Amino acid sequence: MEIACLVWARVLLNLVYQFIEKDVNLHGPLPFCIPQMHFIEAALAIEEVEDGKDAHAVLPDEVIGESEGRFRKYLNNVSPVPLPLSCKENMERGHFLAFSQHVQYFKTWKWLLYRITK
Numbered sequence: 001m002e003i004a005c006l007v008w009a010r011v012l013l014n015l016v017y018q019f020i021e022k023d024v025n026l027h028g029p030l031p032f033c034i035p036q037m038h039f040i041e042a043a044l045a046i047e048e049v050e051d052g053k054d055a056h057a058v059l060p061d062e063v064i065g066e067s068e069g070r071f072r073k074y075l076n077n078v079s080p081v082p083l084p085l086s087c088k089e090n091m092e093r094g095h096f097l098a099f100s101q102h103v104q105y106f107k108t109w110k111w112l113l114y115r116i117t118k
Helices: 002-027 088-107 110-117
Strands: none
Touching: 002 088
16 A cells, blocks of 8 residues: 555656646746655565565665655645745745645646536
8 A cells, every 4th residue: 555655646746847847848938947856665575485485575664864854744634734934945945845735636637526516
């Protein structure tokens, strides 16, 4: 399940970057920088075993180096507004992630389903 979530997360993030690229191609360069973000790399590893033995499976994933700093939460589940953060770069990332949620919502037609069911 986690691998499927990572695949969908990458697809949705790429959807946002494609949306931005299309806008830049139509209207010219943006007056600000777009954060370049990515999801961790992961895979499913299954042990090779002899017949009759149980195989073990693990999910090895990318190690985030110390140069990236400690974990930061940019958004809360109850609000699309980014959490207050201490530095400008982190606030910009938070705003980008909030923007990304809106693009993903409209590009996946969730807004239409919401209107139809109301």
